[in-house]
Amino acid sequence: MSAAESAVETIQREMTIFARRARASAGRMHPELSLVSYTLLGHLEERDGCRATDLAVHYALDKSTVSRQVAALERAALIERRLDPEDHRVQVLHLTEAGREILAQVTRSRRAAFRERLAEWPEEDLVRFAAYLERYNAGPAGADGE
Numbered sequence: 001m002s003a004a005e006s007a008v009e010t011i012q013r014e015m016t017i018f019a020r021r022a023r024a025s026a027g028r029m030h031p032e033l034s035l036v037s038y039t040l041l042g043h044l045e046e047r048d049g050c051r052a053t054d055l056a057v058h059y060a061l062d063k064s065t066v067s068r069q070v071a072a073l074e075r076a077a078l079i080e081r082r083l084d085p086e087d088h089r090v091q092v093l094h095l096t097e098a099g100r101e102i103l104a105q106v107t108r109s110r111r112a113a114f115r116e117r118l119a120e121w122p123e124e125d126l127v128r129f130a131a132y133l134e135r136y137n138a139g140p141a142g143a144d145g146e
Helices: 003-029 035-047 052-059 063-075 097-117 123-137
Strands: 079-083 091-095
Touching: 035 052, 035 063, 035 091, 035 097, 052 063, 052 091, 063 079, 091 097
Parallel strands: none
Antiparallel strands: 079 091
């Protein structure tokens, strides 16, 4: 196995561990908020609302998966549906005030956890790691094997 092949194997293994750790920590941050829910709330905040179908496309999720997540977030009163002012046939999902508060709380907790985990890293390593993650995530959709 070449050094590049070995590196790709290591990256795959470590990204899987990273994803598992992220899913596990999401439940500890807020018991009612899964990693997917947290991600969807963050996207709704960034975009100031969007349609459920937009969430499905953006995250390459089945519409049924998004539908279940949206229903759970609605039941928890973290999001609400509003008519699109430009097209009253379309419903747009928006964070409620409770959704904003929980998202802010979880975001603060996650940032603190990352800061703690990375506290000993030299600044140049942090900058390089951030750039590599941005580069990886900017890659073509579907190229990540998910």
